[in-house]
Amino acid sequence: MKIGEIAKRTGLKIETVRFYEAEGLVPAPIRSGGNYRLYDRSHLDRLSFIKRSRDLGFTLDQVRALLRLSDDPRGSCAEADQIAAVHIAEIDRKLADLTALRSEIAQWGDTCNASIVAECKVIDALSH
Amino acid sequence: MKIGEIAKRTGLKIETVRFYEAEGLVPAPIRSGGNYRLYDRSHLDRLSFIKRSRDLGFTLDQVRALLRLSDDPRGSCAEADQIAAVHIAEIDRKLADLTALRSEIAQWGDTCNASIVAECKVIDALSH
DNA sequence: ATGAAACCTCATCCTACTAGAGGGTCAAGA
DNA sequence: TCTTGACCCTCTAGTAGGATGAGGTTTCAT
Structure with missing residues (x-):
């Protein structure tokens, strides 16, 4: 190939x-x-x-570790468990962050409907 | 300061x-x-x-554009709206991706409970 | 006067690739 | 046989958004 x-x-x-x-x-x-x-x-x-x-x-470092583990089928599974657990925690943290972000931005409303920047909700929300 | x-x-x-x-x-x-x-x-x-x-x-590029807009209070708000809309779409996409990821990994179960790599669910899930 | 904390510039590193320059290889068609 | 186009090669540099560190100055309190 x-x-x-x-x-x-x-x-x-x-x-x-x-x-x-x-x-x-x-x-x-x-x-x-x-x-x-x-x-x-x-x-x-x-x-x-x-x-x-x-x-x-x-991450590539995690992949490296997982590959090393999978190369040794008789080795302990504990480390693979640990890597997966850390990763899941990370995903959950990102999900929480993004969800919070999403709801904060959602408060801006669907569209701004202002015509000029001075009254723009988006710019205003970022300014304070 | x-x-x-x-x-x-x-x-x-x-x-x-x-x-x-x-x-x-x-x-x-x-x-x-x-x-x-x-x-x-x-x-x-x-x-x-x-x-x-x-x-x-x-992103910093988006910030650059938003700053440029906020520097001109009499300018149009439309571009700020557009930037925000694109960003919200991006957040929603990431949320969907992460949610899918989370549920896929959740199928691995809480812990592996295997002792050796050869029977490890984590490694197995990544292998196929 | 001295020592620590805060500041300065400049260079290098990080992740996980991606893109481009400048060139070589190989199979098929004219 | 020649050529064309698809594929492959190495090497260098660039991306976002900073972090880190070396080596040197300034400021301030004691």
Whole structure:
């Protein structure tokens, strides 16, 4: 598999695949005679794991830790639990923040209906 | 007012105040004999406006536009309305994303209860 | 006079990519 | 055989919104 195909299959961009390699998240694949990267199934699995983790909002550092854990199937699950718990707490905090934000802005009303800035509710709300 | 005091009053960090000046969001204040920045009320108002806008999640580019608008009280309010509307849409999108995320992760259950990675629900969920 | 706290500039780092320059490889069609 | 176009390569620099640190000055209280 060349990089274009693995990118398509994982849903990553080509540049991102190379970036993950440079970051050490995936092992460097072998190269073809023309210096093209050639991927196999294990790369596909690993890149899919990363993509899915990123989609769920884990940071690359968290992904790194999760990959390290998944590389050792007989290791303890506790750390994975911990990472997930921290992440859920983070999501809940962001949700609370955004909800508060949303309701604060909602108070501005649907539209301002003023014609000039001097009477604009949006600008006014930001000024005090 | 020196930078430390204006930082305290606005809730910004000192470095952030200087950063906003470098970005052209606030005019450069006059300097004391010892080259210290000396702020007045107008800086305080402007930096507070920025802080409040940032707290509400506007990007610096949006803040720039809002400041430009508020500098012209006789100008049209329509653009401010537009910026706010775009921002609200963005917040709603993020809320939807985070909510979806949260419910997906919630399916993993409270804790994994497995002891080894091979049986860990977290790792398993990320693998497929 | 001295020591601490506050200030200064300038440079570098952070996340997680993204974009672009400038060039090489490869298969198919004319 | 030549060429065209799609694909690939490396390397550098840029993005938002600051944070951090080095190395040096100023101010103020004792």
